[in-house]
Amino acid sequence: MNFSKDEKFLEVKDYTVSQEVFSLYYNRTYDLLQTDPMPAEENLGRYYQSENYISHTDGKRNIFERLYQSVKRIALRKKVDLLFRQNIVAGSILDIGCGTGDFLVEAKKRGWDATGFEPSEKARGLASKKEIKIVPQLCELPNHSFDVITLWHVLEHVPNLEEQISELYRLLKPEGKLIVAVPNYKSYDAIYYKEYWAAFDVPRHLWHFSQKSIASIFANFNFQVDELQPMLFDSFYVSLLSEEYKTGKKNWIKAFFIGLRSNVEARNSMEYSSLVYCLSKVRN
Template sequence: MDNITVKDHSVSGEEFQLVFDDVLEMYKTEPQPSLDKLPSYYQSEDYISHTDTKRNLFEKIYHWVRTYMLSKKMALVDLHTNSDGKKVLDIGCGTGDFLAMAQKYNWNISGVEPDAEARKIASEKTSIEIHDNNWLSKISDDSFDAITMWHVLEHVPNLEEQIAMLKRIVKPTGSIFIAVPNFKSHDATHYKELWAAFDVPRHLWHFSQKSITELFSKENMKVVKILPMKFDAYYVSLLSEKHKTGKMNPVKAFYRGFVSNFKAMNSSEYSSLIYVIKND
């Protein structure tokens, strides 16, 4: 595939290159911001995963869908975690909504979140300390029955190191749950460089099903289940329409999201996918 030039529509207006890796079938954002500069690209009131704001109809719908999906995610974690314990780590936990749901399901929860303001909100919701990323290196081996990363893996700077860390800290019988956008979906191929889920430079990596399988197989882990996130096609199409025309155009976005989900019924290439991963 050809490389793609994509603009940061949220914060800086800068352009970045998506460079294709033929072996892994994935894109890498280049240049990747330095670790000290990367947080500045998240400084936007529109980055709603770090806030609980409901300033308009769009944000209200976003939070309604997120609340609905929390119970679905929790049921998925319950179903695919075979370990006897109930210790879950949510990496990139944002404002703590998934952890709060897991707490209601009587899970022993831990959370990691790099954004200080989001950590504060999450701590207030869960009454536990939410850690920054430095805490991950201090976790003992085989500590968690379940590890979740809901739209987080695409953000981590050191991808293969992160996956090796996940392998180390999950119990041998535990499960890892990864949700990421899928650049092979219909909405991605339709909007091309305007596809909102490219979200450069916050998204440093852009995955296909093959790339997730290959990356985890290097750590002797396997994908045992892949599930769709059907709401993402509509949400991403709304933002993509805004990139395209300056307006969200909900009718066009709903149509494009519907078409994307319809085509994915045959191709399995949904806008976003959840991968359930276990030790091989």
């Protein structure tokens, strides 16, 4: 696959950890943005070393983190509901980038045989305390092992897309479902906040996808997109962080209205702040 850097799209700062500035380059073939420079794989870990990276913690230190954890509980139930809507009886599920394991805990409660993979040692430690089965390496798993594989805001973090998608194809059963959630750089909140849009999250996010990106890239690996679903909470959360990056304050009220407008604008276009793609293998 040719992920050429056709033109510079934007310069974006890492507001979470390093304060370094990175460029986003546009690829016309896949309608894809790529972070440049991409940190070497062995150096990526240092960009996650922050207490502010709350997806790798169970933190409730302040009102923002408590709100995040409350919304997360609702979102977890909705994620498991989505699995059942894919017409698959609760079976085997692999969550790649499972973080602290809360999604798998919810899935396990509702009858799924749950397995997780998480590269972050800190998050993996929290997940293991919740009696979740965590595998050390995906390559150790046998072919066609899972009815469902999920990546909730993970694909944008993966250095080598081709290797990762090939591995997904290998691990998924022929009739299985692949669930991929990623931010959408064509959403209203992304266009409004531009370089301050929190979901660019450089350099942890190496890739930035559109609807065309996901459909085109996965088609190269014999996957097809069957369904799109919005992640409605994301526009509010991302707008809140973006306001802080832009102004130094969270500006709760303004962030709420930007998040709300983003969801309203997306009702026809489906250009929500984050999208869930439900994919399956193309049948020959």
